[in-house]
Amino acid sequence: MLTIICPVYNEEKYIGNVLEFFVNAKPDEKELLIIDGGSTDRTVEIVSEWIENHKNIRLLHNRNKYVPFALNLAIRNSQGDPIIRLDAHTIYEEDYFLKILETFEKTNADVVGGPMRKIGKTVFQKAISYATTSVFGIGDSKIHKTDYNGESDHVYLGAWRRKLFDEIGLFDERLIRNQDDEFHYRAKSFGKKIYLSSDIKSYYYPRNSFSALFKQYFQYGFYKPLVLQKIRSEIKIRHLIPGIFSLYIITLPLLLFLSKFFLIPLLIYFFLDLIFTLKSSKGFGESLAIILIYPTIHLAYGIGFVLGLLKIFKKTSFENSNK
Template identity: 30%
Template sequence: MPVLNEANYLREAVASVLSQEYKGDKEIVLALGPSTDATDEVAAQLASEDPRVKLVHNPMGRTPIGLNLAIKASTQPIVVRVDAHSELEPSYTARGIETLFRVDAHDVGGLMDARGKNPLQRAVAAAYHSPWGMGGAAYHNGGDEGPAESAYLGIFRREIFDEVGYYDESLWRAQDWELCLRIRQAGRTVWFDPELCTGYFPRDDFKSLAAQSYASGMWRGEIARRYPDGKSLRHDLPPLMVVGTTLGLVAWIVHPSVAQHLPPVVNFIVNLAKVAPIGYAGLVVFAAARSKRASTLEKVLMLRVLPTIHFPWAVGFVKGRLRGAQGTIDKGRVRS
């Protein structure tokens, strides 16, 4: 478990690991980044309470470095990646290991079940579950069990790291997708099991949500830049939405003062562009209204949550695609 500034979530996350309904031996290795809250104190207390909790230090604070340090410090033949912002279902480990050997896979992942502890966090969780929020990926919305391009978090046979290597430490985000690519290129199987469920608590303020979305977009653009298999149509739709919406808003502002000077065909095109922001606003309202997980208040909050996810992600993706991520950090979590 890579850990950075998670004092409010760490104890519950570790407890969900140690209380797994799994008969085999368990340990949890926490890779501690340079937190600015009480995370290190909470981690030290957890380690003093239970010898199965081990600590390694990750001075750089970057997720792939922490993951590699923790994996190398672990001793068991199965490696389960977990997140400090999440809580595992009690049967997660047993089900994941059973699936790993049942389908002869080397990496198994399941559903990221976004949850909330307050109305805004629940609105963000509802947006994550919406096909209009995070693009309809199987680990957000479910789907049939089967081979997958990538796996959320991941349950691994330990030997796969000897075979294909560890996480790429140059990828500060999206390193899980790149590792899965190497696993698949080695002829091994990455598997999605919808019965595996991990509770995840997303950001609970708009500023940190926007920062996370921007960083995610930048690194997704970096992946698309590096690897031909790293992009798909669903990654191109948010940038097209931003361009269309921006041009449409400009058209609404500028067009009335210049319309009489433009040829009819140009006026037609400009009027067509005006539809884009209306269409996007309608889509946001539709997505919020259709959410089955949100209360009335949370649906109202989703009207702001969805653009806060879409626009920073799209801008980040374009910049990452053109220039690379260039060490972009998630400023919603890391202050310096």
């Protein structure tokens, strides 16, 4: 039997798609655990209606609200193997579960999953989909390569063998964001095999406003230092560049007092921003969004990363002073 888990919070617009997909997808022998983080809309009501007709759907209540608590609660209260995570804002191919099982069988991996395929209904979402999969946007990460097949340090959402949690532990509940990154990095550090298959297909709808996008990437950046502190072998240059760039932007007014040459890196950045935007060959509206999305995600992630580092530094200094 498969265990399917899905953390939710105020997902009345999307939860029906998840429930319908689960009921119709093969194989039949499976259970779905919806973990609600205190929704104030009709999410719980909708799930409860489906439970009346489908006894393999269960609703759990996550008093701690955040995703890592929801994942751990579901894992502890589930029975199946493997355990597969779903996201309410994602659309899945009808053979999604079957391809996961097939990949486990073919690769003998501990973790499997597909790439992060981003799609959009609005011009802004389409712009994010392009910008956050380009090399200039997020670096050379395998999870964004839709035709890649092979071992990876990460997969989108993920499917896990149950024994893995006994061997390396559950999700780190300190991480409101990046808990999946840390778990997969930890698995890799234990010598576990993570396999990314392009046959496992799903489609994710990104944020639909600059404020929501900034908040998302700020949180990614803020919690990344804690992840890298735990799993230092996974530190990569792409994790550090946004923080360096943000520090440069913050200190630029002071630097310009010293020399006008400090303006050159900013000019190079805007040139690259323009080049990668034009390379997209999108219409005017989408291109205008793309050229603004690049600095938004870079500065949001970078500022978050710097503040995350400062938090770790302060905590370490406090602990050392009390020894």
